[in-house]
Each structure stands twice: as C-alpha cells, then as structure tokens.
Amino acid sequence: MKTNGDGTQTHFQYLIIGSGPAGLQLAYHLHKAGRDYVVLEAGETPGNFFTKFPRHRKLISINKVYTGQEDPEFNMRMDWNSLLSDSEEMLFKNYSKRYFPDADVMVRYLSDFAEHYDLNVKCGVKIVNVKKDDKFRLTDADGNAYSCDRLIVATGLSPYVPQIPGIELAEQYTEMTVDPDDFTNQRVLVLGKGNSGFETADNLVETTATIHVASPSPLKLAWKSHFVGHLRAVNNNVLETYLLKSQNGLIDGQVEEIKRREDGKYEVTFLYTRALEESRGTFVYDRVLACTGWRFDGSFLDESLQPALCINDRFPQLTSEWESVNIKDLYFAGALMQSRDFKKTMSAFIHGFRFNVQALGLIFEKKYHGQEWPSHVFDATAEDLRQVIIGRLNRSASLWQQPGYFCDLIVVSDGGTRARLYENMPVDYVRDSEFGQESDYYMLTLEYGPDYPDYPLEFVRYISHDEAHLNPQLHPIIRRFNGQTQVAEHHVMEDLEGNWSRDLYSAPLSKFLAAQTQQSPNEPAPLPAQPRGAAEQVS
Numbered sequence: 001m002k003t004n005g006d007g008t009q010t011h012f013q014y015l016i017i018g019s020g021p022a023g024l025q026l027a028y029h030l031h032k033a034g035r036d037y038v039v040l041e042a043g044e045t046p047g048n049f050f051t052k053f054p055r056h057r058k059l060i061s062i063n064k065v066y067t068g069q070e071d072p073e074f075n076m077r078m079d080w081n082s083l084l085s086d087s088e089e090m091l092f093k094n095y096s097k098r099y100f101p102d103a104d105v106m107v108r109y110l111s112d113f114a115e116h117y118d119l120n121v122k123c124g125v126k127i128v129n130v131k132k133d134d135k136f137r138l139t140d141a142d143g144n145a146y147s148c149d150r151l152i153v154a155t156g157l158s159p160y161v162p163q164i165p166g167i168e169l170a171e172q173y174t175e176m177t178v179d180p181d182d183f184t185n186q187r188v189l190v191l192g193k194g195n196s197g198f199e200t201a202d203n204l205v206e207t208t209a210t211i212h213v214a215s216p217s218p219l220k221l222a223w224k225s226h227f228v229g230h231l232r233a234v235n236n237n238v239l240e241t242y243l244l245k246s247q248n249g250l251i252d253g254q255v256e257e258i259k260r261r262e263d264g265k266y267e268v269t270f271l272y273t274r275a276l277e278e279s280r281g282t283f284v285y286d287r288v289l290a291c292t293g294w295r296f297d298g299s300f301l302d303e304s305l306q307p308a309l310c311i312n313d314r315f316p317q318l319t320s321e322w323e324s325v326n327i328k329d330l331y332f333a334g335a336l337m338q339s340r341d342f343k344k345t346m347s348a349f350i351h352g353f354r355f356n357v358q359a360l361g362l363i364f365e366k367k368y369h370g371q372e373w374p375s376h377v378f379d380a381t382a383e384d385l386r387q388v389i390i391g392r393l394n395r396s397a398s399l400w401q402q403p404g405y406f407c408d409l410i411v412v413s414d415g416g417t418r419a420r421l422y423e424n425m426p427v428d429y430v431r432d433s434e435f436g437q438e439s440d441y442y443m444l445t446l447e448y449g450p451d452y453p454d455y456p457l458e459f460v461r462y463i464s465h466d467e468a469h470l471n472p473q474l475h476p477i478i479r480r481f482n483g484q485t486q487v488a489e490h491h492v493m494e495d496l497e498g499n500w501s502r503d504l505y506s507a508p509l510s511k512f513l514a515a516q517t518q519q520s521p522n523e524p525a526p527l528p529a530q531p532r533g534a535a536e537q538v539s
Helices: 021-032 103-116 195-204 237-243 334-341 350-369 382-395 397-401 427-432 465-470 503-517
Strands: 011-017 037-041 121-123 127-132 136-140 145-153 187-191 210-215 249-260 266-272 280-285 287-290 330-332 376-379 406-413 418-426 441-447 460-462 475-482 485-491 535-537
Touching (some): 011 021, 021 037, 021 121, 021 334, 021 350, 145 350, 187 195, 187 280, 195 210, 237 249, 249 280, 330 334, 334 350, 350 397, 350 418, 376 382, 382 406, 382 418, 382 441, 382 475, 382 503, 397 406, 397 441, 406 427, 427 441, 465 485, 475 503, 485 503
Parallel strands (some): 011 037, 145 330, 187 210, 187 287
Antiparallel strands (some): 127 136, 136 145, 249 266, 266 280, 376 418, 406 418, 406 441, 441 475, 460 535
8 A cells, every 4th residue: 555645545456536326336346345446536525417417407317216026136127326235225215206306316315325335435636637657647636646556437428519610609508507587588499309408498498489409310219219318208398399389399400500690699500411402491599508418528638548439539449348448457437338338228327337337346356356256056957047047037137227238147067067147247248258258158138129110109019939039128038158159049028017937938938948958059059930920919
C-alpha cells in the first residue's frame, strides 16, 4: 500500500471513477471479495448524475413492488432499480412504491447503499488527468495524485451533440429550462426521438402552440423493439397528439441548418429522409431544444490513453471482459458497457448492467486472483439436467433482462456423469475464455425469436413443440457445444408467465436431454425441424 505524507492511501489495486449505480455495484463486489479499491466521485454525493437527470425527474425504470412471488432472484426480473446485494433492506422497493419513481429517491438510495456497506467512496474528487506507465497515474482538480493497477471508468454518459450547422443556437437538454410556462404559445422544435426528447415534448403539450419532434431516423417504440431506450409508453403522449392532428408533429429528416432570423426566431431546414424524392422543408420556431442522445466523454484521459471508440465514436470499443481493446487494464462499467450489445439488451440501464458488473467482478477474481467462478456440481443424468435447467429458467433474472447476451453454463465431465453449473455468464465471455474450449457443455439462454411482427399485439403463437424455435416471444433455448462447435439445439415454447414447469414444456426437454446424455458431443444432432404450419393467432 502506498501512502502520502499524512498517511492517506494513494495507490490501489482497483480505482473506480464514478459512484453511480455501476461504480457502487462494482465496489460492493470488490468490498465483499476483500480487494483493495477506492471509488472517486466528482460530485458531493453518490449517484450525483441523478441529482439533475432525467430533467423532468421521473425515472422510466420500473419499480414493481408486488409480484406475487417470494423468490428474491425472480423478483429482480421486475425490479429495474435495485443493485445486487445480500440485503433485503437494500432493495429499491423499500424507498418508493411508485411504479415510475422520482429521481431524487434514486440519489437517496445510492447514498444509503454506499453507507450501508461502508464502501470506500470519496466524494468531491474530480479527476482531470490520467496517464499510464507501469501504473495508472491520476490527478484531481486540487492537484492530489493517485495510482492504481487497474482503472475502471464508471462515469456514465455525457450529452452527444451532432455536427449540424447552427447547432450552437439550440438549447441543450442538460441546460434548458423545464418550466412549461416559459414556452407559452411558442413554436418549439425538439431534436431527438428518444425518451429525453419525448419527455421534454410531453412536458410542453399544455403550454406550447406547436411542437415538432425531429430526427433523421423513424421513431422506434420500446414495446416493439424490446429495447427500453427506445420510446416508452409513459412518454408518448405527444405521439397521440400528432396522430390525432392536434398541431404537433414528427419529422423524419436530417437538419441541414439552423439559422437565427432578425426577429429572433429560428429557421430550420430539413432534408426529408423518407420522402419519395429528395425534398426539403423549412419551418420557423421560437425555440430549438437539442435532446440528441449521449456519448462517452474521455477528456480526462491523456491523449496516449484514449480508448478506441465505436458506434459513431460514441462508446468505448470493448473486449468480452469489458476491457478497452487497445488499453490494457482499462475497464468500463455501467452504461459505458453497452457497445457489446448496443440496443439489443439492457446494458445501458441499471437492470441490465448490474449483471454485467457482477460478472466483471467475478472476471477480476478469476483473472487476477486465481478464484474460480462460483459453481454447483450435480449428476449429469437427463432428469437432473432437466430439473436444474427448468429451475434456472423459471427464476433467473440475468437471463430475463439480458436475453441472448447472458447465459447459464453447464459443463459435463467425468465421462458424462458429472455436471457443473455456472450462473450468469456473458455468452461472449464463454466463447472467448477457457470455458468455450470445454469438450461438452450446454448454454441456457432466454431469447426472442425471428421475424418479430410489426404489431406485437397481433403475433402468431406456435403451439407445436417442433415450431418452438419460430416463436417471436421470449423463450428458452438450450444449446450443446463441443468446444466452439454447436452440436445440438432445443427451443422451449414461450410461456405467458415465464414458468416452464408444466409437462407441456418439460416433456420435450426431457426427450432432448435423454438423447444428448446417450450421444457423444462429437456427433452433431439435428437442429430444429422446419415449421409444419400448426399455429394459433393471438388477438
């Protein structure tokens, strides 16, 4: 341990920048493992981001207090705000009963979480520069120095400002007024069709004359895409006012220029992106509000430490261990993890990245401290495999919230007589690690099927086991591998309540597992049969 002259520790094995949900979640795991760590927070309280955002103070992460179930892991499927911990007291439902809670409650919850576990969090420490030689060397705004072996950036996201001529004339989401009376009888343009844009527009419906919400891409709805970062129903009132012709509208168009007129109004020219022919339109507004999304801000990192970026240079490019692809021992946590599954699962949100961070903590334990991933050994009979698989499918929260991105891993050994269950592993990590070299293993996932319908409330539900792989809804998939080669695959039909205990589901699974336990992993089995057409229409 390295200290300065007054005895304060300055060198750590792990240093986390940012004490939001991700920073505290990782600190919890490091603390429980007895590792040497510190969390440095620029703000005056853990969760400082939530003291300002979302601007209109309503969280869109659901807080479902009542599930009818007592199993803690199952309940985390419906709890989108709690961090993973061993304390019933540290569940978010103890702080609010509201389905969409106030953001101030999140600030209090995160502060209490840090205090409850006595996490090593230092607030009011703004890191302004990070360099690296044999160690990471950090300097804060007061000139204090820190160093660490491994640096984890959990700073969250900063506003993304697109390159548009005149964009500096727009009021940014981070700074604009949120008082509706400040927009009385005005024409307002909102740039961005995400939740921040529609949250802003919804706030102004009662006072404005006209609201246009614009972006180059068509609107995407969360209830159709399954990505909760797309427009949520709680923010879509403006959409209804547009479709019912109430002076508000949506524009699919690229902003070519924003100009200020002599009368103080703004003239905005659009190149329409979905017109039959290239065409432009110009509208005049009293205000232009930029709600254009988020990106990683690495300005505190030295030029030599800039991580490779991806997705329009908005996010760090990461390995399957969430390590920078070009800077060794530089890791990212929280919403900064999302480039691996961008807009496919929930890594941009607490209810997704809490599992990523839990896995990251276990990766650290295995990679740097020689600790094995927690596991459970059982007999590899077809019946024991079935019971373990159904048990996990019925309760796992990580498989539910990170569909297709997280799996449970079952490794078969000792001539096919013993099995070892590893829970909550990223699929990509399994493939890239020594686990993916095992000669006989199964991966359990929950995934959506192909060809999800344009109107999700009118989909086809397949009722034949042979067609389970075509079901568009979330359903279990069990895949068997020999090293990197998939040798068998079994789909379980979708269940309305996510409970696959009934014989309807378990009997075909038992048949599949019986065949697998009698067959070598070197002998590929048939993949799912083609559809026979037996289906029922769901209305």
